[in-house]
């Protein structure tokens with residue numbers, strides 16, 4: 001590929017091979033239609049799979065049109081790492097779908113850019129660390145929540161049940177503790193409505209009509225789902241404002257309970273020092289809190305559900321996990337510092353994340369300026385999808401990419417090995433903000449649950465009969481399954 005005459009990727013009207021000289025025929029075949037783009041060639045229900053197939057044909061950098069929206073797809077470890085890390089500034093903006101732009105209005109930490117995003121991200125990272133992440137306080141909050149979750153599962157008496165709700169409640173409570181400074185009872189109506197709304201929101205976001213709204217906003221307002229989504233988003237904002245009101249009334253400046261308190265203190269300081277252009281305003285508080293919930297609950301809870309289903313499907317692996325836990329930990333509470341002594345447990349959690357691949361296209365990025373990349377010019381403002389699935393399931397990186405094989409993360413002596421191609425949290429400046437918290441939650445919840453319960457398929461269903469084909473939604477989540485959590489301690 002010659003750098004002197006780079007093809008202008010973002011100006012091409014079609015799917016492009018990264019090796020340009022031999023691509024003419026394929027480009028013609030894949031030529032997109034006016035207005036519809038490549039829509040007829042894309043399976044919107046399983047987009048990441050279609051894009052993975054395209055990457056096998058068109059290479060590691062190619063363009064696809066979602067209606068009029070032009071998207072550059074990046075595939076493979078080297079390409080994604082080079083873009084997100086070596087060209088971190090250029091590929092480091094967030095591209096929000098229309099519906100998310102409508103709600104967020106450029107505020108918060110997930111769908112924002114520029115100085116406001118930078119400040120919110122930095123503040124969220126440091127406050128979550130100080131009021132939770134990395135400190136004993138966070139570990140204590142998770143282990144306390146483990147106890148509630150165990151009690152909840154014990155109440156099921158080993159009978160086949162859908163354990164999605166208790167798992168989501170436990171994980172949501174961790175974010176509640178970090179953000180508001182306190183947890184909720186699982187049957188608290190305020191809490192259950194919060195979780196229910198998040199689930200409905202996620203279903204709507206993955207619906208065809210909302211996807212069409214994102215491509216053609218001018219016709220999308222006709223869709224009932226768009227109106228439903230707006231209503232839910234308003235209710236979510238109202239509920240948070242009510243909670244902020246309660247927190248403000250009971251606020252003691254000497255004692256910060258969580259993110260909201262810390263934000264209000266900072267806001268007040270800046271107002272007192274007459275800082276007029278501060279990003280610490282109510283809109284940013286509201287959207288950052290909503291974004292921490294949106295990004296931090298479904299992801300971790302879905303991963304945990306995958307892990308428990310894999311245990312039920314592969315009982316020999318569950319045996320090995322439980323053997324290691326009882327040999328190294330016994331009946332005492334697992335702690336974060338035990339992770340180094342539990343290589344098999346650690347490998348199982350990593351392998352769950354790798355195979356489950358819950359965010360197969362990360363979140364959409366956008367180029368901040370024109371960028372010369374791997375022989376192409378990609379124009380400023382182009383949407384970019386880092387296809388994480390192409391790394392997590394790459395045949396050249398993993399011995400058996402489509403099997404559940406904890407040995408992918410173990411050396412010949414059974415010790416845990418880090419793998420560069422483990423990119424479940426993405427990389428670079430927009431990489432997951434909650435990675436440390438998520439890792440801690442996954443380790444403590446998973447290990448504690450496996451100490452207390454044996455997970456088996458519902459009676460009448462064999463392990464082989466368990467169908468683990470993912471349901472495609474906002475995340476790739478497990479199909480609805482009943483599991484038996486049989487107490488073993």
Ligand code: HEM
Nearest residue numbers: 295296299300303359362363425426430431432433434438
């Ligand atoms: C972004 C994965 C848990 C907060 C992301 C991204 C991925 C990801 C792939 C997109 C990165 C990119 O666009 O390149 C995961 C997984 C999780 C998890 C697999 C759990 C197993 C969490 C938790 C929190 C969180 C617990 C909250 C504390 C965020 C935020 C962003 C993000 C705020 C946006 C960062 C930004 O745009 O600057 N996550 N995440 N995540 N995650 Fe997570």
